Amino acid sequence: MIYWTIHIVLLGLLSYLIFRLVKSEFPPFVFWVGLIFKLAAGLILGYIFYEYYGMGDTITFFELAKKPESENLKSPRIQFFVALLKPLIQSTGGSYWITSLWLSFISFAACWYSVVILSGLYKTIKNLIAGCFLFVPSIVFWSSGILKDSLAFAAMVTLVMLAIKLYKEAKFSAKDVLILILSGFLLYKIKHYLFITSLLFFGMLITSLILRKIQGRQKWLIAIITLTIALGATQFIHPYLKISRIAWTLFENNQAINKKSDTSQLHIFIEDASWNSVVNEIPVALHTGLFRPSILDKTPAWGWIHKIENLILATLIFLSLLLCVKLKPDIDWPLFLAASLCILLLAIMLPLSTPNFGTLVRYKNAFMPFLLLLSSILPYQYLTSQSNE
Known part of the structure; x- marks a missing residue:
């Protein structure tokens, strides 16, 4: 006590x-x-x-x-x-x-x-x-x-x-x-792939900031060098996460988890360690990373929390697309694109490497609040009559 x-x-x-x-x-x-x-x-x-x-x-x-x-x-x-x-x-x-x-x-x-x-x-x-x-x-x-x-x-x-x-x-x-x-x-020290994603996000924003602040032709050279350094730095974080080995890493992880499961919940099978096999599974992986488990998926009772949240997320994304067409809001494109690219990268890679719901819902939590926020802004502003930022 x-x-x-x-x-x-x-x-x-x-x-x-x-x-x-x-x-x-x-x-x-x-x-x-x-x-x-x-x-x-x-x-x-x-x-x-x-x-x-x-x-x-x-x-x-x-x-x-x-x-x-x-x-x-x-x-x-x-x-x-x-x-x-x-x-x-x-x-x-x-x-x-x-x-x-x-x-x-x-x-x-x-x-x-x-x-x-x-x-x-x-x-x-x-x-x-x-x-x-x-x-x-x-x-x-x-x-x-x-x-x-x-x-x-x-x-x-x-x-x-x-x-x-x-x-x-x-x-x-x-x-x-x-x-x-x-x-x-x-x-x-704890999550290499999240550190790499953060580096990419940081690099894209700093590159955009340079293009906005520096005048003259030299700004493009400085921006390219900055982005190249950020991209290059990601190749020294972990040997299995180098571009030359990512396909093999995804294949090995995918195989290991599918073998441990009696049936694949996500139906994502990478056949071999080639990029062609990885690319073939990207459409299914992207849908899974963004919207599953859905209300049609079989999960334990508390999985309904994830399913309801994903249904709300899908609805918000749909509404955001409609409002974007209707309102044509001012968008901070560098920030939006940097955030979207990093979210999509994680949404694709995580289901490819962890094709079961138990692991996926835990790992995708890293990008969920950012995706939910991006998807909610236009509906929230429209319903509350807030001005765009």
């Missing part, structure tokens, strides 16, 4: 400190309800895995980190994550539940910081931004608790928001630079 008392007090104090320091125009209840929702999601995640599955990554990571001596793990990413967990678990007296609260809190703090940044840049849709990142059930659930995804999600949303802040030429503080470096390092 002493551990619970100490950590609840610490969590309360830190929460209040963040609430006071990260200033926003939101009513106080948005922060506190969002925080409670996030903490509860981490506990529910642990309860589901312990009570219904009896196994899973969250349990594996916790048990590995509880051991006094570190194991020689094959995956550097797992080894890094477990090393981060060890001191935290020791400080909680070996409590899964308190440790889960801390991971959820860290994820929430990053999301709140990111929401405040983006809502400051786009004030007329601030409520929409908060809703997409803080209150969508599956997004909150899969970025909470003792999972690598909690920290990866926190790092990625922070990187993306800071990239947008830089692109919009807002004031960039020393604190922002420090958080940018920390988030980049954390994402690099």
Whole structure:
């Protein structure tokens, strides 16, 4: 009981400190309800895995980190994550539940910081931004608790928001630079493909910024060099994620997961390690990555949350296309294209490499809030009579 008392007090104090320091125009209840929702999601995640599955990554990571001596793990990413967990678990007296609260809190703090940044840049849709990142059930659930995804999600949303802040030429503080470096390092260590996607997004925005700010012909040379550096940097992140090996990596992962499943839920089969085989599966993978599981797919009972969210997403995308034709709104094309390309890249690659719903709904969570936000802006502005930004 002493551990619970100490950590609840610490969590309360830190929460209040963040609430006071990260200033926003939101009513106080948005922060506190969002925080409670996030903490509860981490506990529910642990309860589901312990009570219904009896196994899973969250349990594996916790048990590995509880051991006094570190194991020689094959995956550097797992080894890094477990090393981060060890001191935290020791400080909680070996409590899964308190440790889960801390991971959820860290994820929430990053999301709140990111929401405040983006809502400051786009004030007329601030409520929409908060809703997409803080209150969508599956997004909150899969970025909470003792999972690598909690920290990866926190790092990625922070990187993306800071990239947008830089692109919009807002004031960039020393604190922002420090958080940018920390988030980049954390994402690099935990989720290589998300770090690569973030680099591409950052590179495209910086290239656009250069074209906008620099005059003369030399701006094209500088822009091309910048984009080339960003693209080139992605080739040094992981040997299996180099362009020359991506087809092989997708094939191997696809085969491994399909062999473990009695039947393929997604019907995505890469026949060999050639690009031709990969390209053949892209249309199905794109539809799956964006809209499945759908209401027609068979899932466990709680899969209905994902199915309803995907139905809403499909409706919003359809409405956005109609409104775009009707209203012809002003669009920040560099930002829209950079975001869309990165979302589509993940929406295609993830189903190709992880052709089952259990893994897919967790991994696609990385881009879901961004896709949901992009799809909601025009319908939201139309229904609330807000002006375009």
